[in-house]
Each structure stands twice: as structure tokens, then as C-alpha cells.
Amino acid sequence: MHNLFLGELRHHCMEVWGMDIKDKPTGKKITPHTPEEQKKNIAKAMNALQKGSKSALEKLRKGYLVAFARLNNVAPEGYSLKKASYASALIEWVRIPAHTSFASAVLDYDAAEFHLVAEGPPDISKFQVLSHEVLTAIRADILSTYLPSWLERPPANFGSLKHGKLKADQWRTACTVNLVISLVRLWSASTSENDKDLLENFLHLVAAVDLASRRTMSEDRAAAYDEHMYKYLCGLKELFDHQFVPNHHLSLHLYSCLMLFGPVHGWWAFPFERFNGLIGNTNTNHKSADMPVTFMRYFYIGANVRRLMGTMDWPDTPEFKAMLESFEEAFGEVVRGSRVFDSFPFMNTAGEVPQSKYEIEREEQLPRAIYDGILACLNRLSQGVRYTSAYALRTGTRQSPTLNPNGEAVPSVLRGKVTFATSAKGLRNSFVVFKAEDGDDHGLRAGQISEIYLHSRNQDGKPLVEPYFVIDAYQPLTDVDTTKDPYRKWAHINTRLYYNKFEDTARVVRMDDIVAHFAANVYTPEDVGQECIVVRNLDRVRRCVRVA
16 A cells, blocks of 8 residues: 555645645744835846856845746756756756746835735745644654554654654554644644645545545445545645646546455565565675575574564563564564554454463452443343342342352553553553444443453353453533544544543443544643544544545
């Protein structure tokens, strides 16, 4: 899916928004040039073009160079928006003898950003989409947003050339999670219609990428992807008059591929890209005939070592803990990121824990409220067998056995390759969206895992161990404040606000009731007047919203 993660998301940020050139503060406010000052600068530009002096051109404000380029139909190479690119293009253009430079007309008013008379004030979206102030807010949000461990956090200096080349997976997280959290908050409150148009255009792209990379696919979901992508490309042309590239064309053909082949994880190129990187970073002695065998041999060695480290029940001693920590530090990146999460689309969700994981010596009597919650969960979903409380006056029977009142408290559990942890032991893995009878219009609520208990019982004559989660649910917004939630205006981004405070009573839920982690960010909306938490649902299986 590099077509979407790099060809679309990265392209939009870097080429359409010009994000890589907005890494410096604006500093003092630019003083507008009077018509007399404009006349002097136009003369300087003409003089620099006549002399072929690029350095003289670069001393002028960018607006003058852009105006000269547009007036004379000169396009910078690669459609770059940098001032140096405009200067180079103009110098190359005037070197052709047949070309004659036309000077821009002076404006009859003061202007900080010079432009052609016929254009009126320049469309700021084409040159300053992400200002330094917006980028600063985005970076602050990246640092303050809690992401589960299976998502790679974008660099703290996101948007700067200093962080180097980002991987496709990082672009995916940055654009579909971090930028959604930040830009909806910043631009929804803007009084500028231009900002709102830019936001809507970007969110169509986010929705398209999110739908295309889901772990299940249906005809409705594929059609919704196609509709969002079409609306995004229409907006791209309307807002930016952007020159389409092959990736834009290819993205319109993905609908057919999704319908023919299903979820992308069965046919995308992530494994090949990873091996290209591994091969490229491997030291060789330039014996090309021996290289394939060497790569294959070490591939099997590495696979066996990773399987051994991940499946072996290692002794709980300081020596082995140190060894495992060293292995994780050295090779943990290989099994981190959403591509690993996506590689197991049909992981076991039944919530069972192998009996060997349940340590009977650590078993203790469950708190009464937790025990009653587990009992209620089992009897609510029970088919035929209903359990009796160990605290009931009537003893259990064969048809109504007594539920074991003991359990084991644990800091975390695994479902497939995904960790769910308590807030005390793994805060970033404790933010979850779960099913609830009093949930939103999709039957969901958001909360934080405070405790996890393993509970053992007999079922069909066999021991069965299941984890149960004690979740502190966040309070939903009132009807009045719901109308002020900027995220709910965009149903397809699967994000909303809750008050950043818990309900009085915790809930006990089963593994099957947990839908997904969510990305969490806390801030205080001005019109709500109290601290709220942004819940960016990271479910990549279920939901599909068609474009209205």
C-alpha cells in the first residue's frame, strides 16, 4: 500500500502542502510594501533577470518571484514551492534568447505578499498551508498523544527535514491519527472558509486510506473508499490546481482490486519493501554468486531465533529478563508497527488464555464487585448453563454450578500480537473502546483499563481461563456539548470527544467486548469549558461510513 501511504499521504503533506519548508517561525510580522516600494523591488527583479543573477533574485521577497514566474508562464522544476526553485527557473528561462521578460504591474495598495493584479490577494493555501504555529501545535500533540505499542510514534520534529526519511507506516500513523487529532481541533474552529475546505479535502484522503487498509473488505467499504478518493482528488484540483501524478491515477483503480482480491494485507508489498531494506543494509564481500544462499541462511536463522524468543516460556529470573530486554531493544522494531498488527487480520478474539498461563499459587479471592461483574457477564451470554454466586444462600447444582470466586490479577494480556494492559503498568495500552448497552450510536464507549483478572472455570468438563477487564468509562458529552464536538462533524474519521473524567462505577467486560485501542489526547475546548479527551478509534475491522 505504498501507493496510499507514500504516494498519497506523503505526497499530500510534502508536495501539496509544502510541509518541509515550514520549519522556521515567522518571527516578526512582515511589513507590507507600499506601491513605491513595490516599484523599486520590481525594478530590482528586472535588473537581476537581465544580469542573470540568481543571488540578487533570492534577496527579494518570494511573492515577487512567484508573480514574475506566473506572468511569464515559468514553472519551477518539479512544481517545488521554494523561493530558490522559482529563482532558478526564472534564470534558466531568461537565458533562452527568444524569451522576453514581462514586468509585473504595481499594486495600488500596500501588500505584504506581492502578487499579480489580476489574481487579487494570493490563495494562502498554496504557499502556507501548515504555518510554523500549526506545525508547533502538531508536534506538541504528537508528544502528548498516547498511542498503543503496536503503533510507531512519528518523530517529535515531524515536518522537519532533520528527522530524515519516514517509513510508510510512520506516514500512515502521522496522517490518519496525529494530524486528524490536531487539524480538526485547529481548523474546525477557524473562521476561514479556506481552512475548512483544506480540512475537508484532507479528511477525504484520510478516510479513503483508512477504508482501503482495513483488515476486512466488503462491497460497501470498497465503494466508500472509491467515493472518498474521488472527492479528495476533485478537491485537490479545485483548491490547488495540482498536477496529478501516476499514484493519483492508480488510486482510482484500487476499487477494482479491492473487489477482486479482498483486504489489501493479502497482496500488498510490505514484506518485499522490508526485505529490500534488509538486503540494502547488509554488508557483503561482493561475491554475488554466494549472496542468495547467505541471505536465505540468515533469514531462516533470524526467523527461528525470533520464534524461539517469542514463544519460549523463559524462567522469571533477572538473567533471563536482561536477555529478553536486550533482544527487544535490538530487534523490537521488527515486530512493532501497524503492519505487524495488520498481518494477523483474523487473530483469535475469543479471549481464551492457555491454562499454563494461569498460576494457581497466585490465585486470590476476587473483590466482590469484580466477582459479581464476572458472574453477570457469564450469565448474560450463557447458552444453557447459568452460574450461581459463591455468596448465594442456595448452593449450586449440576444445571447451575457455583462460579469460582478466585482469580489472578495480572498487569497485561495478549490478544494475537496486541497488548492490553492496566493503566498502572502500561498506560499507552490501557485506552480502549468497548461494547456497551448504553453506548453511542454504534454501541461503543471509551474507557481506561484499571485492572485485569484471569478467571478459571470448568466448561464442558475442561478447564477454561479467560481474562476480565475492569474499565473506568469516560463520561460522554451532554446533548448540548455534543453539538460542539468538532470531530463528530466528520463521521468517517471515527473520532469523538468525551469528558476527561470517569463514571463513578467501573465496568467489568470480557475480551470479546473490547473492540480496539484508541489514540488519546487531552485538551480543553473553549466552547465546552472543561477538559475533554479525544478518542481516535483505531478499530481496523468493523466500521464503514458512506459519504453523505
